[in-house]
Amino acid sequence: xxxxxxxxxxxxxxxxxxxxxxxxxxxxxxxxxxxxxxxxxxxxxxxxxxxxxxxxxxxxxxxxxxxxxxxxxxxxxxxxxxxxxxxxxxxxxxxxxxxxxxxxxxxxxxxxxxxxxxxxxxxxxxxxxxxxxxxxxxxxxxxxxxxxxxxxxxxxxxxxxxxxxxxxxxxxxxxxxxxxxxxxxxxxxxxxxxxxxxxxxxxxxxxxxxxxxxxxxxxxxxxxxxxxxxxxxxxxxxxxxxxxxxxxxxxxxxxxxxxxxxxxxxxxxxxxxxxxxxxxxxxxxxxxxxxxxxxxxxxxxxxxxxxxxxxxxxxxxxxxxxxxxxxxxxxxxxxxxxxxxxxxxxxxxxxxxxxxxxxxxxxxxxxxxxxxxxxxxxxxxxxxxxxxxxxxxxxx
Ligand code: HEM
Numbered sequence: 001x002x003x004x005x006x007x008x009x010x011x012x013x014x015x016x017x018x019x020x021x022x023x024x025x026x027x028x029x030x031x032x033x034x035x036x037x038x039x040x041x042x043x044x045x046x047x048x049x050x051x052x053x054x055x056x057x058x059x060x061x062x063x064x065x066x067x068x069x070x071x072x073x074x075x076x077x078x079x080x081x082x083x084x085x086x087x088x089x090x091x092x093x094x095x096x097x098x099x100x101x102x103x104x105x106x107x108x109x110x111x112x113x114x115x116x117x118x119x120x121x122x123x124x125x126x127x128x129x130x131x132x133x134x135x136x137x138x139x140x141x142x143x144x145x146x147x148x149x150x151x152x153x154x155x156x157x158x159x160x161x162x163x164x165x166x167x168x169x170x171x172x173x174x175x176x177x178x179x180x181x182x183x184x185x186x187x188x189x190x191x192x193x194x195x196x197x198x199x200x201x202x203x204x205x206x207x208x209x210x211x212x213x214x215x216x217x218x219x220x221x222x223x224x225x226x227x228x229x230x231x232x233x234x235x236x237x238x239x240x241x242x243x244x245x246x247x248x249x250x251x252x253x254x255x256x257x258x259x260x261x262x263x264x265x266x267x268x269x270x271x272x273x274x275x276x277x278x279x280x281x282x283x284x285x286x287x288x289x290x291x292x293x294x295x296x297x298x299x300x301x302x303x304x305x306x307x308x309x310x311x312x313x314x315x316x317x318x319x320x321x322x323x324x325x326x327x328x329x330x331x332x333x334x335x336x337x338x339x340x341x342x343x344x345x346x347x348x349x350x351x352x353x354x355x356x357x358x359x360x361x362x363x364x365x366x367x368x369x370x371x372x373x374x375x376x377x378x379x380x381x382x383x384x385x386x387x388x389x390x391x392x393x394x395x396x
Contacts, residue, residue, distance in 0.1 A: 010067050011080050014060035018083045019144060025053045026090055027147040030219040039218040040348035042095045050094050051102060057087045058106035065113050074121065078135065078274075081117040082144065084110060085127025090146060092227035111230045118229075122278075124271040126227065126234045129241040133160040134167075135274070146223045151215035158207035159239040162200050169196035170244035173251045174284070181293050181310050182301075190313040193248075197320035204327045208335065217340040241269060243277035246284070252318055253289030255372045259382050261365075262372070290314060291384060294391060302394040311395045318388060322374025329370040338363065 008016075032046045033039060061084070088110055091103070098104040111125075118125025130136075133156060136143040145152050172193040176186045224236040246266060249255035255262045266285070270278050294311055301307040341359055371378050375388045 010060065010063045011072070011076065014064065014083055015079070017056065017060055018086055019139065019142065021056060022053070022087070022090070023145060023148050025049055025056075026093075027149065029053075029094055030147055030149065034215075034218060038345060038348070039214070040344055042093075046094075050096055050100075053090065053094070054096055054100075054103050054106050057091075058109065061087070061106065061110050061113055065109055074275075077117055077121050078123070078131075079137065081114065081121060081123070081125070082127050082131030082135075084114045084117065085125075085131060086144065086146065088114065088227055088229065089127055089223050089225075092225050093146075093222045111228075114229050122271075122275050123273075124234050125229045127237060128272050128274075129159070129163075129237045129239055130274050132156055132237070133163055133239070134242070136160075147219065149215060149219055151212045152220045154207065154211050155216060155220055158203055158211075161203045162207075163239060163242050163244070165196045165199040165203060166244040166248065167242065169193040169200075170247040170251075170280075172196065173248060173290070174280075176290065177251075177287060181290060181297070181314075182306050184306070187310050187313045190310070190317050194313070194317045194320050197248075197317070197324055200324045201320065201327060204324065204332060208327075208331050211336065213336060213340060216336050221337070235268075235272075237272065241272040243273055243281040243284075246281055248321055249373065250284045251287065251289055252314075252321060253291030253387075254318060254321065254375060254384055255369075256289075256382055257285040261368070265365075265369075291318075291387060291391070295387060298391065298394055308395045311391055315388065315392055315395075318375065322370075325370045325373035329366050333363070333366060 029046045029049050032049075033042060036045070064080070088107075091097075091107065091110075096103050096107075098107050114125040132144065136156070143156070145156065170193075172189045176183075176189050179186055179189075224238065226233050226235045228234075246255070246269070249262075250257055257263050257266065266281065270281070273281070291314070294307075294314060297307060338359070368381055370376075372381060372383055375384045377383070377385045
């Protein structure tokens with residue numbers, strides 16, 4: 001029996017374009033930029049291609065705006081927001097602004113659609129990391145990307161693997177809470193979490209080796225800049241916009257939600273996460289950490305076999321979390337962001353980071369996170385160095 005072909009919806013037509021024409025236009029522009037002596041220059045290069053990108057995207061956006069909110073459920077709305085966001089991220093990357101000729105109306109319409117979607121979904125009105133990683137639906141083997149460059153594919157695939165591994169670790173740690181640290185099976189869960197963090201470490205090391213520095217720095221990273229939607233600018237997406245890594249921070253006790261700069265980071269991150277992740281993180285923030293639970297028991301139970309077993313496993317888990325954080329900062333950020341930034345002309349240094357602040361400010365906040373996660377010997381931040389040392393001494 002033959003089935004009648006279903007008419008393609010506006011959302012599907014836009015999705016098809018984002019997966020084809022959009023990718024081809026971005027890739028053509030990247031090749032033009034990359035071919036210059038100053039690869040960071042975008043001004044005055046490929047203007048016809050940029051105009052084509054805006055005009056084609058606008059046609060789909062207009063049709064979607066006219067159609068209005070057809071409420072096809074959370075997943076469809078979130079997916080559409082991703083596509084709208086990818087289009088806006090590309091406009092930002094190619095420095096198409098409302099004052100560029102012919103871009104004012106298209107960008108206003110696009111903002112209107114993004115705001116409507118973001119508000120109804122309870123997330124920031126822009127593309128987020130999950131759109132490109134854990135919630136990036138593949139169609140016949142291909143998932144959404146800005147370009148068809150190998151560097152982008154490697155970056156996304158390795159990020160996705162690391163995010164999933166962090167989530168596996170967080171899932172295992174959360175399950176200790178209802179059992180308590182003295183339950184014989186708590187150690188199994190902490191070991192599972194440690195194995196997952198070892199996967200993060202292996203994955204980061206592989207990414208470090210395979211990613212092309214210049215292609216990543218000049219042709220991939222710029223799509224993650226902050227961009228304006230309506231009246232406000234929203235910070236760029238980064239691989240950290242999921243709850244798992246912070247669930248691990250907080251449940252292990254290495255970072256504390258009552259600390260001003262850490263809670264500031266969490267608050268700013270909420271709308272960049274999927275609603276289910278927002279819920280998980282909120283829940284973790286009011287739990288007593290495993291480190292605090294172990295310290296509560298230290299004097300009474302330090303000679304007990306259960307305590308020695310769980311504390312030892314806990315310490316190796318903390319070490320793995322610190323190791324992955326060091327790897328992120330000292331290897332990935334250093335090799336793919338800090339070092340290539342040194343050779344950038346002054347005028348191209350603005351907005352090099354995804355979050356927006358100048359590079360040295362962003363680097364110093366990442367450094368603090370690294371030192372909290374690795375419980376470094378620092379007394380200017382609330383590092384748990386002394387507490388972990390006490391625990392280590394008690395079981396060694
Ligand atoms: C080439 C690889 C990578 C580079 C160059 C890189 C760089 C960065 C930078 C520069 C930031 C700060 C945000 C900003 O731009 O303002 C950041 C944040 C973050 N990245 Fe990466 N990253 C890479 C891969 C990864 C991977 C594989 C993960 C694992 C999930 C990850 C996890 C995070 C997290 C969690 C944050 C938020 C801050 C934090 O909690 O540490 N990154 N990254």
